Amino acid sequence: MEVKLWNDKNERETYENFAEIYAIIKTTEKLEKAYIRDIILSSTYEPECQKLIAHFKTLASALKDTIPSIERFADTYKMDCPAALYRLVTSGVPATVEHRRVSTEGTAAFVAECVQNFITAMDSLKLNMVAVDQLHPLLTDLSLSLNKLSILPADFEGKMKVNQWILMLSKMEAADELKEEQARQLHFDLESSYNSFMAALPNPSIG
Numbered sequence: 001m002e003v004k005l006w007n008d009k010n011e012r013e014t015y016e017n018f019a020e021i022y023a024i025i026k027t028t029e030k031l032e033k034a035y036i037r038d039i040i041l042s043s044t045y046e047p048e049c050q051k052l053i054a055h056f057k058t059l060a061s062a063l064k065d066t067i068p069s070i071e072r073f074a075d076t077y078k079m080d081c082p083a084a085l086y087r088l089v090t091s092g093v094p095a096t097v098e099h100r101r102v103s104t105e106g107t108a109a110f111v112a113e114c115v116q117n118f119i120t121a122m123d124s125l126k127l128n129m130v131a132v133d134q135l136h137p138l139l140t141d142l143s144l145s146l147n148k149l150s151i152l153p154a155d156f157e158g159k160m161k162v163n164q165w166i167l168m169l170s171k172m173e174a175a176d177e178l179k180e181e182q183a184r185q186l187h188f189d190l191e192s193s194y195n196s197f198m199a200a201l202p203n204p205s206i207g
Contacts, residue, residue, distance in 0.1 A: 029081035035049075046097070058120045152200060
């Protein structure tokens with residue numbers, strides 16, 4: 001017998017978002033344990049952890065009215081994931097960034113910030129957040145974080161693309177929304193810029 005969990009599209013979307021939050025927490029717990037046990041390298045752990053944190057922040061922000069407390073959510077669904085909750089809720093940065101030496105701390109934190117801003121912007125588009133007043137602050141944050149990184153060239157293509165979109169949005173009204181083809185193009189530009197950004201970074205030390 002098939003059990004129906006939802007009655008309409010909104011309820012279905014809520015359950016799907018719950019499932020995604022649940023999966024992110026579980027995956028982060030496994031990743032943290034693998035890193036602690038020295039099963040994976042720092043160079044593998046850090047970018048994967050940054051992605052999970054960024055995805056989590058976007059979803060948690062979008063669901064703050066439905067899930068006001070992530071700790072209570074984890075308790076409700078019997079999730080024994082203390083390492084994940086610390087990393088996602090308390091720390092907000094990978095362990096490699098948190099424990100890095102002071103001399104490299106600034107650059108590492110800026111890289112993590114850029115990654116999170118890239119993924120937050122892309123996730124927001126996937127959640128159909130296409131209004132000017134939703135996208136403009138996200139792209140502005142991304143642009144500011146990219147400009148903090150002195151290791152990127154001045155003519156880095158990602159900076160130019162993001163600034164072009166900011167300029168375009170600035171000419172529109174706050175309530176205006178991107179058309180479907182514009183949203184797809186913005187997501188494509190962000191994804192290609194993110195890939196270029198990751199390729200431009202120096203190879204992280206192996207731990």
